[in-house]
Amino acid sequence: GSDSHYDFVIVGGGTSGLVVANRLSELGDVSVAVIEAGDSVLNNHNVSTTTGYGLSFGTAIDWAYQTEDQIYAGGSKQTMRAGKAIGGTSTINGMSYTRAQKVQIDSWEKFGNKGWNWDSLFPYYLKSEQFQVPTADQAARGADYYKSYHGEHGPLKVGWPKFMTNSSVLPILDQTFQQLGVSYNRDINGGSMVGLTVHPDTIDREANVRHDAARAYFWPYENRSNLKIISNTYANKIVWGEDSGGDAVAVGVEVRGVEGVETIYASKEVILSAGSLKSPAILEHSGIGNPDILKKHGISLKVNISSVGENLQDQTNNGLFYEGKEFWLGLPTFSALPSAEQIYGDDSSTVASRVSSNLADYAKNVSVASNGAVQEANVLAALQLQYDLVFKSHVPFAEIVLIPIGHSFSSEYWPLLPFSRGSVHIQSPDPSEAPAINPNYFMFAPDLDAQVGVARFIRKAFETSPLNHLVGEEYAPGFEHVPEDASDSVWQSWVRSNYRSNFHPVGTVSMLSRDKGGAVGPDLKVYGTKNVRVIDASVVPFQLCGHLTSTLYAIAERASDLIKKRYVF
Ligand code: FAD
Numbered sequence: 001g002s003d004s005h006y007d008f009v010i011v012g013g014g015t016s017g018l019v020v021a022n023r024l025s026e027l028g029d030v031s032v033a034v035i036e037a038g039d040s041v042l043n044n045h046n047v048s049t050t051t052g053y054g055l056s057f058g059t060a061i062d063w064a065y066q067t068e069d070q071i072y073a074g075g076s077k078q079t080m081r082a083g084k085a086i087g088g089t090s091t092i093n094g095m096s097y098t099r100a101q102k103v104q105i106d107s108w109e110k111f112g113n114k115g116w117n118w119d120s121l122f123p124y125y126l127k128s129e130q131f132q133v134p135t136a137d138q139a140a141r142g143a144d145y146y147k148s149y150h151g152e153h154g155p156l157k158v159g160w161p162k163f164m165t166n167s168s169v170l171p172i173l174d175q176t177f178q179q180l181g182v183s184y185n186r187d188i189n190g191g192s193m194v195g196l197t198v199h200p201d202t203i204d205r206e207a208n209v210r211h212d213a214a215r216a217y218f219w220p221y222e223n224r225s226n227l228k229i230i231s232n233t234y235a236n237k238i239v240w241g242e243d244s245g246g247d248a249v250a251v252g253v254e255v256r257g258v259e260g261v262e263t264i265y266a267s268k269e270v271i272l273s274a275g276s277l278k279s280p281a282i283l284e285h286s287g288i289g290n291p292d293i294l295k296k297h298g299i300s301l302k303v304n305i306s307s308v309g310e311n312l313q314d315q316t317n318n319g320l321f322y323e324g325k326e327f328w329l330g331l332p333t334f335s336a337l338p339s340a341e342q343i344y345g346d347d348s349s350t351v352a353s354r355v356s357s358n359l360a361d362y363a364k365n366v367s368v369a370s371n372g373a374v375q376e377a378n379v380l381a382a383l384q385l386q387y388d389l390v391f392k393s394h395v396p397f398a399e400i401v402l403i404p405i406g407h408s409f410s411s412e413y414w415p416l417l418p419f420s421r422g423s424v425h426i427q428s429p430d431p432s433e434a435p436a437i438n439p440n441y442f443m444f445a446p447d448l449d450a451q452v453g454v455a456r457f458i459r460k461a462f463e464t465s466p467l468n469h470l471v472g473e474e475y476a477p478g479f480e481h482v483p484e485d486a487s488d489s490v491w492q493s494w495v496r497s498n499y500r501s502n503f504h505p506v507g508t509v510s511m512l513s514r515d516k517g518g519a520v521g522p523d524l525k526v527y528g529t530k531n532v533r534v535i536d537a538s539v540v541p542f543q544l545c546g547h548l549t550s551t552l553y554a555i556a557e558r559a560s561d562l563i564k565k566r567y568v569f
Pocket of ligand 1: 037080081274275
């Protein structure tokens, strides 16, 4: 019927997809449909409550993808959480709002993505943001900022929780971390992230609810007559037009909805925003990817891009846990982001040269693990970039989250730029079957070394005055399991048996030039297609030091402008 024809069809009403839907439907004369597998979570308390992190895990709105056995990390599978809802993963995430280090975004342009650098993305961080200036009470508890780093008029509310941790904590953390060489950073959202900080969250302070992509970009605009969300509907694959010898032309998307399988037609473009664990799988089901993989599942090749689904980069998370000597109320947002030098101290140059001398070997291993789908030289260039960021540009090496709450003081941490590379590929011709996800956690020694090095650093921080006065017993790992003088191998086995995914997968449909192993260009259009774009965490070519949503909102804002320029004269 006529209700299945639109100008733009967006697959995935998540963090990125809803930005694009909102901005494109600002053009009154185009129609936009969003296909979303999940449903509304507007009235889901697990989503809206600001103190409910984790409540949605394992519920119907969590895809809870299972990885392959992680052979370098003890052998077990991991759960990779992702939101299945209008609003996507922004409805279940930790709400932290931190961007990236300037040089990281600048590296995108250095790798061939013309127009993508910090200065060109920065206005879009601001465009998406509606910064909530801290109250006097929040300021007293450590909320601080530079005005020029923040936007006032965007849809996404960013600020500090209504109830923050007691004001006595920040000075104690500051004095402690200064002794470990980590200084206070008043506002890490200006492109310079190293330091101890009290970061903002994606929160509507006055309503005291999570501000996810749906609350920010969709619900206030749901009555636009040219914007339609088709929920509870699963996208199987792209439907192609007649082959005319040139670039492939998408005419719509095959979906399985409440009324069975049908096609939703797109007269202008199909945009995939299904997330970094799903967009590559949809491409493969549509005939775009590595010919060997498609052949195995009887899918005819439309465009040969062997890197689709490769280059998967996630981080690994462990936690230390202490008895608290006080009772803390309020939602803490303290993070320390030390550089590699601050973590490794005098050993830092030894660590750096060990990593450096092995990069070529790692690149070779990644290429072999991909059966040649990614080229050694391209992987090496990416690993070298990452090495330079860590050891020459001194970007943050780890995020250490500090959580005083109730009668406990815990810390979760993740090294920010692991060298391991994995993949996500379909494992069946049936689109409803989840893809095989293999992040290859701890594939290379420096990643496990980093996980141990940061844990040791955190233990030292909790032993340093004045922080040591706030905590009692170490419950985890605990000195009986990991003694004070524990060897690397003792720490490593603790890491392997307790780590989890940090839920920051990126890179599976990388924005890079085609000869460097990219799948989309700087216009985010899939190579070899006329009108298919990918706009979500898949396109981020290299892992970031910030949490992802702030940058994904900015990418989606900028991408929307690029698309609009094509259709408005
Ligand atoms: P998503 O937001 O996941 O959107 C994809 C959408 O596509 C989903 O709605 C999904 O249901 C839909 N979809 C998938 N397949 C199909 C299909 N075949 N048909 C139809 N629809 C489909 N980031 C931060 O910035 N701060 C944090 O504190 C933070 N904490 C996190 C905590 C957790 C537990 C997790 C899981 C992530 C966290 N992140 C955090 C990361 C961040 O939330 C995600 O990287 C980001 O939301 C991903 O956005 P996206 O647009 O790529 O995909």
